[in-house]
Amino acid sequence: MDNKREQNPSPVPKKTIPPYMKAVSGSLGGVVEACCLQPIDVIKTRLQLDTTGTYRGIIHCGATVSRTEGVRALWKGLTPFATHLTLKYTLRMGSNAVFQSAFKDSKTGKISNQGRLMAGFGAGVLEALAIVTPFEVVKIRLQQQRGLSPELLKYKGPIHCARMIIREEGLFGLWAGAAPTVMRNGTNQAAMFTAKNAFDVLLWKKHEGDGKVLQPWQSMISGFLAGTAGPVCTGPFDVVKTRLMAQSRGGGELKYKGMVHAIRTIYAEEGLLALWKGLLPRLMRIPPGQAIMWAVADQVTGFYERRYLRNAPL
Template structure:
């Protein structure tokens, strides 16, 4: 719950998001590479694990490739994380008034998180799509603007929103898990008596929340990556087009475990990353609250 104007929520979310992406981005690159890989195990050049992916990318493409496409997420992180937290605060106020609920409530936290995730999705889709196209091993794009220019020219303006449906599912599920678990874990942790204990609690709650959200939404993330990496050709129905049929296709052709491709780098990023997000966001909001009220 926030008593601060929207601009402070926006700035706090932006700082938190950029802090997290700078720390964790290489894991996102590896996660995407593994998710896009359809080759059978043992195929020459195929990634066999997270560490194998890191080793092969660095050896064959250079360390810089681990930051390939970071400009799109950096540009995205400010609005994305700002919308995530500010929408969560705003929807929280709306639902508390609607249902006449006072104080924290886990069911309300899940509903609020899901709605905030849906709101966030409309902001992030074009940035996510550009990032996926740049991270793809087969990518020949020279940068984000090149992706946008060629997609609009070859696939149409609305192609920038390819994968919106899958992105909605991904963000609804992750945010519902993240904010719902944060609410519950915070209520179970000991009351804080110092700033250090407050940071500890936020780091624990955010990490558990991020891990839970990742466990729940990874299948949606896998099919979102597949959908967004596929160029649209007029008259041709893409193999991966809609979320639930794509989930079925991946599970049928590659096995259920394929829906969790890239899970380890993803959870290593978004588990601790969820803790970083919550700690930095809370610290920024505390700073702005003191500034605003002084």
């Protein structure tokens, strides 16, 4: 028996990348993603807010905005969007790593799929409350403004917009639409982190801490596939979030009283498919965005693995 125990020692916990490195990798990926994909986000917001049929589709919407407001209008809200993405990915990647550490088996260092889902959901809820909701409220208020003359616009910029919302609607005005945002982000991140890991293992035989660094194109494929399912599942939450964030409490009675009321109202007035308005631009933005973000993030964490984990003592 003693010989068998010596021949089959207990498994050694796997070496892992620390949360702060995950946070750094996410922040760098967020900057690159924001600059590349902001126009698609503007188009998505305009389509979701279009209740009169002004825009006939993605191309018509983009062309109309460019023609009537200038090409730069497609980058409206870039400052809060880029800041929001950078902070969001920093918190998302870092907190997910912390949550995964809490759910890992203390002896083997491995985490189950259920633990990975819970860690992703926790990271999504945290980012939704701390960062995503207030930044998206400001971004959406800026994006819904139409016109070329700055003096005619209610909000002159992100800081002015935030101040106006707080003055007219109170501090909690920055957290309009928090409930559907929590549901959207929690579900998205639970699916995304689990799917990204699964695709890395399935397609490239890549396991965290093994020292293997994916090529950028490999990371992009895994990230793209992982980012596809979320928008389809969370479309209604995203539409409701946008509608709740866009309405101003300074203009009298609110049309939508909350998440459930908004879903019922949109369904009654516009039909079931209206709850998936803006889905195509979301699919044009989120999967490519995840592809870009993971291509950057995996290179950063891959460098750390090569430099500090491959030859590190167990």
